[in-house]
Amino acid sequence: MNIDIVTIFPEYFAPLDLSLLGKARRGGLLDLHVHDLRGWTHDRHRTVDDTPYGGGPGMVMKPEPWGEALDAVVPSGTAARLIIPTPSGRPFTQALAAEYAAEPRLVFACGRYEGIDSRVAADAATRMPVDEVSLGDFVLAGGEVAVLVMVEAIARLLPGVLGNADSVADDSFAPGAMESLLEGPVYTKPPVWRDRPIPEILLSGHHGAIARWRRDEALRRTARVRPELLARLAPGDLDAHDREV
Numbered sequence: 001m002n003i004d005i006v007t008i009f010p011e012y013f014a015p016l017d018l019s020l021l022g023k024a025r026r027g028g029l030l031d032l033h034v035h036d037l038r039g040w041t042h043d044r045h046r047t048v049d050d051t052p053y054g055g056g057p058g059m060v061m062k063p064e065p066w067g068e069a070l071d072a073v074v075p076s077g078t079a080a081r082l083i084i085p086t087p088s089g090r091p092f093t094q095a096l097a098a099e100y101a102a103e104p105r106l107v108f109a110c111g112r113y114e115g116i117d118s119r120v121a122a123d124a125a126t127r128m129p130v131d132e133v134s135l136g137d138f139v140l141a142g143g144e145v146a147v148l149v150m151v152e153a154i155a156r157l158l159p160g161v162l163g164n165a166d167s168v169a170d171d172s173f174a175p176g177a178m179e180s181l182l183e184g185p186v187y188t189k190p191p192v193w194r195d196r197p198i199p200e201i202l203l204s205g206h207h208g209a210i211a212r213w214r215r216d217e218a219l220r221r222t223a224r225v226r227p228e229l230l231a232r233l234a235p236g237d238l239d240a241h242d243r244e245v
């Protein structure tokens, strides 16, 4: 997969050299490039923002550098999906991460200040699919951290990036049996720590009973911290035993 990120703060993306993602990049599974938006400015101050039409607080990112940047990063005749992080976008979910992980090429445009002049997305949409995407109902100072989050969520779904392919299937929000359920508690050695034993069932060796227990714990946790997720389950998603939990 190919990912391009356009930003006025390329340094924000240094962590993408580390850990799982760094390994995926060095191994050729992820071809990721970060571009400085100011490279497409032409004035002495390398200006990327200006005051908003209609008044109001803050600054808006100017369309010209963005237009040139996107023309250069996505030359006409090449295909890419453009993602613009913004708190006013559609929600980023595990399903959307999976959809993006299946794309050959993604471009992220990081806005700062009050956002990017809206004509940039409209102009880009004449050449490529454009998604405005939000991480949730809170406001970040810019799109950079949101892009770090999205790239990590996407890249770990690429074939060969995670060591253990099973771990993706068991994730909270993973499609399948755990969809709309939060993962329950996990334990490792020692069996007793500060007078706290691990749940006995995990030592039983009964794989069926352990799977049942894990599902019960996931149901209980979901009911406690995210009751609206349980309400979203389709009628056939809960069996008689689930209903007792």
Ligand code: 6GU
Pocket (backbone or CB within 6 Å): 084, 085, 086, 087, 133, 134, 135, 136, 137, 138, 139, 140, 141, 142, 143, 146
């Ligand atoms: Cl994607 N961007 C910004 N700037 N703030 C956010 C966000 C994105 N998602 C939640 N808050």
